Amino acid sequence: MAPVSRPVRGHFLGVDLGSTTAKAVVVDEDGVIVASSTIAMGAVSRAGMRAAVDAALASAGVAADELGGTVSTGYGRRLVPGAQKSFTEITCHARGTAAMVPGVRLVVDVGGQDSKAITVDDDGLVVDFAMNDRCASGTGRFYEVLARAVEVPIEELGTLALSGSDDLEVSSMCATFAETEIVSMLAMDHHVADIASSVHRAIAARTLALVAQVGRRSPVVLTGGVAQNPAAVHFLSRALRTEVLVPPRPQITGAYGAALLALEATRRGRPPVDDVAGADDLFPRTGGHDAPGHSCAGCDGTLVELGSTIPVRG
Amino acid sequence: MTATATEDLTNRLTITRQGGQMISDYWDELFVARESGKKIVWYNGGALNPIFQAAGLAWCHGEAFAARLAAQRLEGPAQLAGAEYGYNAELCSYSRTHLGCAVLTLGGDDEVPGTGVVGLHDQADLASRLPSPDLFVNNYAGCSTGQQWDEVSYRVFGKNVPIFNVSHPFLWGNKPDAGYLVGQEWEDASRYVRDQLVELIAFLEHQTGQPFDHDLLAESMTHIKRAAELRCEGLELCRATPAPATFWDWIACVAPINFLPGDQALVDYFQGVRDEIQGRVDAGVGGIRDERYRLYFDGIMNWNKLGFLSRRFAEHGAAVLAGRYIQNAFWQEPDLIDTSDPLLGMAQHYLLCPTNHGSKTIDYLTRRDCERYDVDGLVFHSTRTCRAFTGPQRLLAKSARDKLGIPSIFFEGDVADASFYKEEILDSRLVAMLEAIDIARERGDHKRPGAGAEVAWPQ
Numbered sequence: 001m002a003p004v005s006r007p008v009r010g011h012f013l014g015v016d017l018g019s020t021t022a023k024a025v026v027v028d029e030d031g032v033i034v035a036s037s038t039i040a041m042g043a044v045s046r047a048g049m050r051a052a053v054d055a056a057l058a059s060a061g062v063a064a065d066e067l068g069g070t071v072s073t074g075y076g077r078r079l080v081p082g083a084q085k086s087f088t089e090i091t092c093h094a095r096g097t098a099a100m101v102p103g104v105r106l107v108v109d110v111g112g113q114d115s116k117a118i119t120v121d122d123d124g125l126v127v128d129f130a131m132n133d134r135c136a137s138g139t140g141r142f143y144e145v146l147a148r149a150v151e152v153p154i155e156e157l158g159t160l161a162l163s164g165s166d167d168l169e170v171s172s173m174c175a176t177f178a179e180t181e182i183v184s185m186l187a188m189d190h191h192v193a194d195i196a197s198s199v200h201r202a203i204a205a206r207t208l209a210l211v212a213q214v215g216r217r218s219p220v221v222l223t224g225g226v227a228q229n230p231a232a233v234h235f236l237s238r239a240l241r242t243e244v245l246v247p248p249r250p251q252i253t254g255a256y257g258a259a260l261l262a263l264e265a266t267r268r269g270r271p272p273v274d275d276v277a278g279a280d281d282l283f284p285r286t287g288g289h290d291a292p293g294h295s296c297a298g299c300d301g302t303l304v305e306l307g308s309t310i311p312v313r314g
Numbered sequence: 315m316t317a318t319a320t321e322d323l324t325n326r327l328t329i330t331r332q333g334g335q336m337i338s339d340y341w342d343e344l345f346v347a348r349e350s351g352k353k354i355v356w357y358n359g360g361a362l363n364p365i366f367q368a369a370g371l372a373w374c375h376g377e378a379f380a381a382r383l384a385a386q387r388l389e390g391p392a393q394l395a396g397a398e399y400g401y402n403a404e405l406c407s408y409s410r411t412h413l414g415c416a417v418l419t420l421g422g423d424d425e426v427p428g429t430g431v432v433g434l435h436d437q438a439d440l441a442s443r444l445p446s447p448d449l450f451v452n453n454y455a456g457c458s459t460g461q462q463w464d465e466v467s468y469r470v471f472g473k474n475v476p477i478f479n480v481s482h483p484f485l486w487g488n489k490p491d492a493g494y495l496v497g498q499e500w501e502d503a504s505r506y507v508r509d510q511l512v513e514l515i516a517f518l519e520h521q522t523g524q525p526f527d528h529d530l531l532a533e534s535m536t537h538i539k540r541a542a543e544l545r546c547e548g549l550e551l552c553r554a555t556p557a558p559a560t561f562w563d564w565i566a567c568v569a570p571i572n573f574l575p576g577d578q579a580l581v582d583y584f585q586g587v588r589d590e591i592q593g594r595v596d597a598g599v600g601g602i603r604d605e606r607y608r609l610y611f612d613g614i615m616n617w618n619k620l621g622f623l624s625r626r627f628a629e630h631g632a633a634v635l636a637g638r639y640i641q642n643a644f645w646q647e648p649d650l651i652d653t654s655d656p657l658l659g660m661a662q663h664y665l666l667c668p669t670n671h672g673s674k675t676i677d678y679l680t681r682r683d684c685e686r687y688d689v690d691g692l693v694f695h696s697t698r699t700c701r702a703f704t705g706p707q708r709l710l711a712k713s714a715r716d717k718l719g720i721p722s723i724f725f726e727g728d729v730a731d732a733s734f735y736k737e738e739i740l741d742s743r744l745v746a747m748l749e750a751i752d753i754a755r756e757r758g759d760h761k762r763p764g765a766g767a768e769v770a771w772p773q
Contacts, residue, residue, distance in 0.1 A: 075738070075742075087745075087749055088742050088745045088746040088749060089742070089746075090742075090743075090746035090749070090750075091746060091749045091750070091753075125750070125753050125754075125757075126746070126749075126750045126753075128715060128721065129746060130724075131739070131742075131743065213708070
């Protein structure tokens with residue numbers, strides 16, 4: 001029997017506390033994004049998460065106690081005060097991406113510390129998934145290593161890579177040893193653009209191996225911060241031999257999926273229940289970044305992105 | 315009720331404590347076996363202990379001792395000694411640990427010559443307590459490292475200790491008449507290994523200077539066969555819902571069935587295991603609180619993490635109740651044993667090592683057990699230093715997904731080296747799979763039509 005869908009009113013919050021960024025999305029009762037925010041952190045940080053939530057709620061003009069439900073996801077999902085339920089980023093990225101790009105069959109999400117290949121069905125539900133093992137190969141951290149080694153701002157890395165030739169051999173996919181390999185290529189006087197291009201090609205090949213575990217499907221959507229890198233999109237598209245789509249805000253798909261899951265639980269008449277055990281006790285709300293108990297060593301509180309209405313529906 | 319992070323939701327079998335004491339007593343006796351006038355054999359691979367028992371030897375199973383050290387978190391000094399001697403960290407951590415024990419045993423109470431990193435006497439004492447071997451026997455099937463392991467120990471001891479190697483053909487299972495326990499390949503391999511056991515007995519008679527006691531072998535194997543039958547009955551009872559015992563309980567029963575002497579005490583122990591499980595079935599009591607998911611575990615045990623993993627899965631309501639290492643290892647086909655002439659049945663069990671089958675057979679056995687135990691998902695322990703076990707795992711996952719509609723996850727760890735285990739990787743993947751199962755249940759399409767049917771041998 002199909003689940004009963006009940007009319008609901010109000011707003012719903014999704015929070016994705018990742019390894020390097022905190023994202024928050026507010027949706028209305030129709031699943032439309034009314035506000036979103038992305039905060040850069042040095043590491044999983046309660047302060048970064050609070051900043052993201054506060055920014056999104058302020059942008060939406062919604063008070064925390066007016067929310068109809070909150071769902072958290074990401075590495076720090078258990079640390080989100082006020083979240084009634086948490087889901088893994090696998091489930092949330094699939095759900096959010098399918099809402100942003102209806103008909104998607106393969107989601108490749110490249111986050112700060114992991115990369116995932118997720119196959120989804122008509123409803124945006126997970127069919128199968130695979131994640132990187134053992135190391136940072138093919139993750140956002142790997143691109144940061146590359147950017148640092150070639151002394152180029154991370155935002156310019158993709159453009160640089162697209163201007164080079166990709167025929168240098170990059171054998172190591174360990175982030176640490178890759179840096180050594182890049183330095184040795186620099187010592188051999190290879191062009192920086194060629195090095196960047198070749199490393200992007202090698203990372204795409206690594207991602208292809210991940211996709212092989214779940215099976216190649218299309219349409220393909222790339223999400224996560226790396227999706228903002230045009231060279232990453234180009235080389236992945238070439239490796240998969242198909243067009244790779246990028247949603248308008250590829251970093252917030254997980255938070256968006258979390259918000260939709262909060263909404264859908266309420267629609268089914270089962271508001272998300274509190275299973276984020278003890279989070280409020282462990283991390284009581286304090287007055288802000290400067291308040292006693294602030295534990296953020298790496299969060300610079302930088303608001304990377306503040307978005308508003310995106311015309312998509314859950 | 316929502317569980318707190320520290321609450322233990324497992325309901326482990328109480329009798330396994332008794333088994334733990336039996337194992338502890340066994341090792342304590344082995345440590346002083348030489349003082350008791352016994353010769354000592356070091357061996358690896360299939361359970362040759364009934365033959366050693368009938369030859370009047372004391373026996374040390376290298377993997378078992380490595381697993382014991384890891385379960386007690388005492389493996390570090392032995393692994394350091396192995397590293398100092400020159401063994402690479404990518405080498406099978408069972409063998410690395412045991413070879414380190416060999417190095418420590420050779421060194422006696424003195425610190426190992428070299429850089430001196432091994433001097434942690436409080437723990438090294440245990441690793442070095444193994445009595446030196448008087449002979450080596452290798453009985454490893456399906457793993458090239460295992461087959462060379464005792465040859466390396468032989469060299470560590472200066473090639474001065476006699477060694478006997480039993481060779482096992484790999485069971486490809488691809489001949490037209492091949493099947494599980496049937497076909498020309500199976501029969502030829504069985505006889506080939508059985509004939510080597512006859513030669514092994516002659517070797518042992520030569521080494522001990524004593525006639526081999528065939529009556530004692532028959533008696534020992536009679537007890538082992540009965541213990542194995544009781545174990546199989548207990549495993550069968552675990553098909554119930556809720557599962558009355560879990561994979562982790564059976565892991566605690568591996569050591570007794572794998573190397574304890576074949577005697578009445580062994581039978582009594584497995585009678586107790588079976589009876590406790592039967593009692594739970596009768597009372598509707600589960601091996602974990604509030605079973606919500608039934609999972610299959612493929613991989614050798616991560617011995618450093620036995621208690622931790624049992625609690626972690628239970629926290630999620632996941633009863634791990636079957637696995638290749640349990641259902642398809644350790645005298646798992648007792649009907650093969652003719653107690654009046656046990657060598658053929660013993661040889662066949664050595665061939666049935668879960669790493670000694672072609673993927674066709676492993677796939678058949680895995681799907682068979684997934685159906686028999688009505689599992690919702692598979693968890694693959696991608697054992698970093700055991701490629702023999704992990705080799706076919708991707709094929710198994712794909713087959714379970716395509717043929718049974720059962721999802722899988724992989725996590726990396728190791729048999730005796732905790733450094734390869736990453737908790738967050740297991741936890742995030744496990745929860746993601748359970749979420750997907752929940753959603754599929756809500757939609758009513760969790761189980762494909764015909765689920766639970768007997769799995770036929772693939773033609």
